Amino acid sequence: MSATSTSRLLARRARLLGPNVSTFYDEPVHLVKGKGVWVWDADGNRYLDCYNNVPHVGHCHPRVVDAICQQASTLNTHTRYLHEGILDYVERLAATFDAPLATAIMTCTGSEANDIALRMAEAVTGKRGVIATDHTYHGNTTAVAQLSRTNVPGTGDGSHVRHVPAPDSYRPLGGVAGPAHARAFAAKVEEAIDDLETSGPGFSAIILCPAFLNEGFPQLEPGWLDPVVKVVRKAGGVFIADEVQPGFGRNGYRFWGHQRIGVQPDIVTLGKPMGNGHPVAGVVADADIMAAFRKSFRYFNTFGGNPVSCAAAMAVLDVMEDEGLQDNARVVGEHARAGLSKLAEKHDCIGDVRGYGLFFGAELVTDRETRSPATSYATKVANEMRRRGILLNKLGLHYNTLKIRPPMPFSKENADYMLGTLDGVLNDLGPARD
Amino acid sequence: MSATSTSRLLARRARLLGPNVSTFYDEPVHLVKGKGVWVWDADGNRYLDCYNNVPHVGHCHPRVVDAICQQASTLNTHTRYLHEGILDYVERLAATFDAPLATAIMTCTGSEANDIALRMAEAVTGKRGVIATDHTYHGNTTAVAQLSRTNVPGTGDGSHVRHVPAPDSYRPLGGVAGPAHARAFAAKVEEAIDDLETSGPGFSAIILCPAFLNEGFPQLEPGWLDPVVKVVRKAGGVFIADEVQPGFGRNGYRFWGHQRIGVQPDIVTLGKPMGNGHPVAGVVADADIMAAFRKSFRYFNTFGGNPVSCAAAMAVLDVMEDEGLQDNARVVGEHARAGLSKLAEKHDCIGDVRGYGLFFGAELVTDRETRSPATSYATKVANEMRRRGILLNKLGLHYNTLKIRPPMPFSKENADYMLGTLDGVLNDLGPARD
Numbered sequence: 001m002s003a004t005s006t007s008r009l010l011a012r013r014a015r016l017l018g019p020n021v022s023t024f025y026d027e028p029v030h031l032v033k034g035k036g037v038w039v040w041d042a043d044g045n046r047y048l049d050c051y052n053n054v055p056h057v058g059h060c061h062p063r064v065v066d067a068i069c070q071q072a073s074t075l076n077t078h079t080r081y082l083h084e085g086i087l088d089y090v091e092r093l094a095a096t097f098d099a100p101l102a103t104a105i106m107t108c109t110g111s112e113a114n115d116i117a118l119r120m121a122e123a124v125t126g127k128r129g130v131i132a133t134d135h136t137y138h139g140n141t142t143a144v145a146q147l148s149r150t151n152v153p154g155t156g157d158g159s160h161v162r163h164v165p166a167p168d169s170y171r172p173l174g175g176v177a178g179p180a181h182a183r184a185f186a187a188k189v190e191e192a193i194d195d196l197e198t199s200g201p202g203f204s205a206i207i208l209c210p211a212f213l214n215e216g217f218p219q220l221e222p223g224w225l226d227p228v229v230k231v232v233r234k235a236g237g238v239f240i241a242d243e244v245q246p247g248f249g250r251n252g253y254r255f256w257g258h259q260r261i262g263v264q265p266d267i268v269t270l271g272k273p274m275g276n277g278h279p280v281a282g283v284v285a286d287a288d289i290m291a292a293f294r295k296s297f298r299y300f301n302t303f304g305g306n307p308v309s310c311a312a313a314m315a316v317l318d319v320m321e322d323e324g325l326q327d328n329a330r331v332v333g334e335h336a337r338a339g340l341s342k343l344a345e346k347h348d349c350i351g352d353v354r355g356y357g358l359f360f361g362a363e364l365v366t367d368r369e370t371r372s373p374a375t376s377y378a379t380k381v382a383n384e385m386r387r388r389g390i391l392l393n394k395l396g397l398h399y400n401t402l403k404i405r406p407p408m409p410f411s412k413e414n415a416d417y418m419l420g421t422l423d424g425v426l427n428d429l430g431p432a433r434d
Numbered sequence: 435m436s437a438t439s440t441s442r443l444l445a446r447r448a449r450l451l452g453p454n455v456s457t458f459y460d461e462p463v464h465l466v467k468g469k470g471v472w473v474w475d476a477d478g479n480r481y482l483d484c485y486n487n488v489p490h491v492g493h494c495h496p497r498v499v500d501a502i503c504q505q506a507s508t509l510n511t512h513t514r515y516l517h518e519g520i521l522d523y524v525e526r527l528a529a530t531f532d533a534p535l536a537t538a539i540m541t542c543t544g545s546e547a548n549d550i551a552l553r554m555a556e557a558v559t560g561k562r563g564v565i566a567t568d569h570t571y572h573g574n575t576t577a578v579a580q581l582s583r584t585n586v587p588g589t590g591d592g593s594h595v596r597h598v599p600a601p602d603s604y605r606p607l608g609g610v611a612g613p614a615h616a617r618a619f620a621a622k623v624e625e626a627i628d629d630l631e632t633s634g635p636g637f638s639a640i641i642l643c644p645a646f647l648n649e650g651f652p653q654l655e656p657g658w659l660d661p662v663v664k665v666v667r668k669a670g671g672v673f674i675a676d677e678v679q680p681g682f683g684r685n686g687y688r689f690w691g692h693q694r695i696g697v698q699p700d701i702v703t704l705g706k707p708m709g710n711g712h713p714v715a716g717v718v719a720d721a722d723i724m725a726a727f728r729k730s731f732r733y734f735n736t737f738g739g740n741p742v743s744c745a746a747a748m749a750v751l752d753v754m755e756d757e758g759l760q761d762n763a764r765v766v767g768e769h770a771r772a773g774l775s776k777l778a779e780k781h782d783c784i785g786d787v788r789g790y791g792l793f794f795g796a797e798l799v800t801d802r803e804t805r806s807p808a809t810s811y812a813t814k815v816a817n818e819m820r821r822r823g824i825l826l827n828k829l830g831l832h833y834n835t836l837k838i839r840p841p842m843p844f845s846k847e848n849a850d851y852m853l854g855t856l857d858g859v860l861n862d863l864g865p866a867r868d
Contacts, residue, residue, distance in 0.1 A: 009516045016524040018537045018724030022734065023514050030516040034509045052511065054736060060507050069503040073494050075468045076711035077486065080457050082443045082464040090450040103452045108542040108713040109737060115575050140733055141549050142577035148732075272736055277510035279542040279713040279737035290452030298582075299574055300456065302488060302706055303543060303713035 034059030050392040050406045056273030057319040064276040067315035071308045085310035100286035106305030108279045110244035110271020111139025121238035123296035127202030133166035160201035162192035169218035186227035205238040210257035211246035216396025222262040244271035252330025252357025278312035325408040329357035336415035349432035361402040373398035374432035384425045468493030484826040484840045490707030491753040498710045501749035519744035534720035540739030542713045544678035544705020545573025555672040557730035561636030567600035594635035596626035603652035620661035639672040644691035645680035650830030656696040675699035686764025686791025712746035759842040763791035770849035783866035795836040807832035808866035
């Protein structure tokens with residue numbers, strides 16, 4: 001795409017959407033078409049999408065599109081009339097969870113789901129204090145944005161929120177990864193609980209992405225969260241698992257992130273990949289928590305659980321199953337991480353290779369011994385990959401970790417193509433100095 | 435639909451969605467199909483939809499369905515890539531507003547839009563106090579639910595919210611409708627402003643549906659809100675117009691509710707009818723307010739403004755224009771209200787006929803002199819209308835006002851059919867005793 005058209009679009013954005021509306025890359029991409037793991041820009045250039053988890057079963061998957069078209073041309077209405085679509089979907093969804101997680105509220109966005117989850121915890125505990133990590137993101141409503149330290153604070157004093165240090169398997173709290181790190185993290189949570197209990201709001205809930213994806217997806221083995229869950233339960237608190245990113249089979253091993261790490265949350269929130277791009281999300285809880293919420297709060301969502309959203313979400317589950325996409329995530333993810341580790345033998349900047357299934361990446365450092373983050377180098381890598389037709393990005397505690405989170409039909413061949421390009425980019429950029 | 439299948443569906447709902455998930459009517463309707471102003475239940479019975487404003491241009495309008503299918507099969511992604519869909523839509527939308535309302539944030543729900551609007555006001559004023567009416571509803575997020583007195587309170591103390599008595603043209607504050615009523619309402623707002631300013635949070639914004647639709651759509655002539663706007667501006671506050679219900683030409687006279695009553699808001703929020711059922715909503719403000727918000731708060735909405743949502747919303751504007759639906763709303767609305775007034779000559783229970791365009795209805799009373807609300811009688815009327823194939827409902831300060839808010843292609847013939855059925859129902863039910 002010509003620089004002129006890009007700057008024309010950016011100028012229109014600033015005029016119509018306001019300032020500071022973020023885009024990816026030094027040269028933002030103007031996308032016009034998507035299919036499977038591929039997207040195309042306005043000039044006809046093709047990109048391998050290694051970033052977008054929203055088109056979970058692949059961009060414009062024909063079965064999801066057909067489901068949407070079929071239902072949108074038949075009926076779209078709200079849940080104050082009876083419709084089997086929402087019931088069939090919630091029944092199917094509930095079957096992917098371990099008992100007693102068996103009831104759901106359907107919303108349009110993960111933010112709405114987390115906003116409800118906080119109120120559910122309040123309904124159950126009668127308290128408001130919430131614990132989150134210091135590098136998390138759970139959404140954009142006023143109540144949920146207060147959980148993010150990275151959010152520019154403003155509304156409300158957020159005095160009911162406590163932040164604990166995000167787990168980092170590469171630089172673990174206490175110095176040693178594994179069970180000791182898990183206990184150190186749980187101790188921080190216990191401190192925060194005590195603080196909430198003694199300072200006013202009381203302890204209501206902890207909300208965690210069970211794979212800590214925004215935090216840089218630390219390598220945490222099953223059982224790692226057990227000490228945290230123990231201190232939360234002991235204090236009578238609620239454990240909310242935010243599955244907006246790790247859910248729907250992406251980790252390759254189990255359908256949900258919390259299942260992979262081996263914990264049972266009280267409330268689970270869902271979002272992004274649920275409808276392959278159609279705005280659908282939800283909250284899952286057991287019948288008692290749902291009843292407590294419904295008793296304490298009035299809640300109705302006009303678009304939530306409408307027949308079209310449910311049809312899209314159902315088609316995603318169908319495709320997942322019929323195309324074996326959870327298995328694919330495990331197999332291709334393992335292959336890709338092995339390839340990344342192989343690249344690490346050649347490139348000193350790759351300090352750590354991490355992830356599960358099709359959410360993985362490499363932490364880039366200027367020095368393997370000091371593990372000093374190569375933050376601006378990682379930005380250069382993402383931009384250069386984009387120029388060479390590969391879309392990925394970076395995240396983590398130091399924003400130096402390559403974030404690779406492709407649509408689920410990502411193949412070994414796609415992985416090899418991505419790795420080959422990355423090899424070339426690292427060769428050409430040379431050592432990371434930052 | 436057999437009573438057995440209804441009770442089977444209700445039992446599944448209770449099991450899968452939890453208790454207290456509201457339905458309409460004594461016998462909830464199980465809808466399976468919609469087309470234009472008609473919907474069908476699972477037994478093939480047809481109903482005239484006189485209630486649903488979400489399918490704004492008609493249930494399953496083929497042009498909206500086509501736009502969704504076309505774009506969903508081409509590309510659906512987020513706004514961190516460039517795409518012309520959101521820019522073309524916001525440009526077209528902005529042209530329907532009076533300057534300087536020219537920038538927008540696209541969201542998925544009206545609740546998300548109002549949640550942002552409150553933060554915009556805070557960003558501009560540096561204060562948090564909000565004024566709403568005591569019978570309003572602005573949405574379901576934690577922050578927005580605090581505005582509703584009818585919401586079961588819970589989260590947050592809501593100490594930054596003040597409620598003013600909802601305008602009632604049939605029983606006006608101060609006893610006399612018109613300018614005196616307007617001044618009386620403005621005086622209540624001024625009191626609330628003073629209270630907020632002296633008690634801590636300060637005065638940030640007033641949020642009003644400019645047609646007070648949940649409050650029972652009082653008959654308020656252009657200019658009625660002028661005294662309120664004056665006291666708000668004098669105090670340096672922000673006026674948020676919630677157009678989730680009255681917008682998109684429904685009032686028949688002007689495209690927006692605030693334009694009909696002749697005021698210029700600082701922020702406008704949009705929702706329900708925007709995408710004919712597709713989850714799309716938004717906030718419109720001037721460039722300064724948008725910049726202040728973007729400076730104070732981080733905001734990104736994964737599904738907000740995606741190409742499919744924008745295509746659906748654009749198709750709605752196309753259909754509105756090509757089918758002359760705003761004019762239709764005015765002409766049919768006037769015809770229907772004339773018909774309702776004619777029914778009032780026969781039926782003493784009709785105390786007041788009100789509304790604009792295709793949001794109108796009649797307040798039912800047990801006695802025209804005392805204007806005593808016929809609340810349970812109104813419930814009977816709505817249920818009996820449903821049994822005779824007409825879907826409408828009731829609302830208002832006493833829940834005794836028939837709420838008639840059909841899809842915009844509603845015709846004079848549809849109106850006459852509805853009125854004929856209503857005549858029969860009122861005849862058969864006999865006088866309202868409550």
